[in-house]
Amino acid sequence: MRRALMFFVIGSLFLSGCWDQRLYKDLAIISVIGVDGYIGDIKAYYAYPSSSDDPTQYIVLDGKGKTAREVRMDANNKSEQAIDIAELTTILFNEDTAKKNLYKMLDVYYRSAQSPMTAKIAITDGSVKRYLNLKETIPKEIGEYYLDFIKSFEDYSIYPKTNLEIAANLMFSEGVDLGLPYIKTSGKGLPQAKGLALFNGQKYTGVHLTQRESQFVTLLGHGKANFAELSYLWDKDGEQIPVSFSVIRFKKKKKVAQVGSKIKMTYEIKMPVVMTEYPPDHLNKKKKRDPIEKFIAKRIEKDMAKMFKKCQDAESDVIGIGEEIRAYHPNLWKEGKWKELYKDMEIKAKVNVQIERSGSTR
Missing domain, CATH: 3.30.300.210 (Nutrient germinant receptor protein C, domain 3)
Known part of the structure; x- marks a missing residue:
């Protein structure tokens, strides 16, 4: 009995703990990210819940930098908690950003094991900032809202099902191009689905289809x-x-x-x-x-x-x-x-x- 006890005591000294453990209380769980600008001059916004009792209450951190990683580091310096994107639902990109090369802006997500490949991507008409200013108009957590918003149009065959993983494959395909949700809003109004943003390779063409045209693309292609x-x-x-x-x-x-x-x-x-x-x-x-x-x-x-x-x-x-x-x-x-x-x-x-x-x- 003593030998067994000694074995367990000594053995426990060699057991490693959870060295990469990350506790929720120490993290700002980001659910939506919005990106303006391009490499060399980027500004991004990170939305995360601020109240466990009221999911509609959230904080938006902003970061500036020359690279996507530097922008996140800058935003992280403004938070009392470490930024975590493991539960990211949606990334919003300004249409001018997407016109240059979307893949280069997404590289930081593909290289991180934390990034959920199921996260949705959408292209916005104008700056992404106002798309994160919805505190008084949405009935749920902002990440959940955008995820449900895009999924509802997928269910009605208006948007093809697309996420980070699918988008990467399509941006490198020669036989099929990427189409992403194109959304628009005015002031503090709710976002509206305006159709499908058309890509040629890794760049947004600046052309988007109507909802009806998007539905025909989805029916024919998907x-x-x-x-x-x-x-x-x-x-x-x-x-x-x-x-x-x-x-x-x-x-x-x-x-x-x-x-x-x-x-x-x-x-x-x-x-x-x-x-x-x-x-x-x-x-x-x-x-x-x-x-x-x-x-x-x-x-x-x-x-x-x-x-x-x-x-x-x-x-x-x-x-x-x-x-x-x-x-x-x-x-x-x-x-x-x-x-x-x-x-x-x-x-x-x-x-x-x-x-x-x-x-x-x-």
Whole structure:
């Protein structure tokens, strides 16, 4: 018994403690970071809760420096606690910052084992500072608010699911470009989703899609998420009729052909829907459904044509057409010259809409 006791006593002397232990009481748990400026002159803002009883109360630290790491060190010097980003939910970047080279600004996060790769990234219209000044308007902790805000648009197939890890892969891909949430606000108002910020490689092009155009990019390039809803006004016989519907399924086939020196790509889309708004009713009759289905199909084809052109003009292949060409049509793929082919190719959509359900009324 004495030998065993002596063994445990001596052995305990050689056991190391938790040398890298970090206690919550000693940390400022950052949930949202906002970044203005660029390498050489950066200013960043770090938001963290200030009250355990009221999650809407938070403190925003600011830091200045020439590098992203120096900025964090400067902000850390202004806090009574050490900055910790292990629970970071969202990073906001000023659009002017993203236009230069977003990856260089994200390098500091990829090199840290603390950084959560699930954190969301968004591009802001104007300075990020006002996007962190929401204390009187949001009902929850600011990090949770921005995470839920972006996820809600992902659930409705408006934003493709993107985080730090996915963004890094796309910024180095030749066959598909990155698209990030583009948000806007005025004064102390709540942020608004304005669509998808289009990237060409590692740089924001300065062009963003509308919400509807972003939804078509997501449906074509990533597939339908939990929901997808659309709404149009039909000008029929001098009367404007609301036509709203939810997408049940979104199936697509792609056809690629070479016409001379150009590539032609056609999407054949089948889209069964359930009507959610149509005041004239009588959708149980085929002769009533047919004109509506044709109207919806033509409007979607027209909107998709605008979206394709906007992406091509920005030289941003957010749908991932290049991945399709490289994988299944290698004879058309030209390494390093894909964007030259992409911006001049013909892209069309043929949409077939079927009203499968008319809602609770006929």
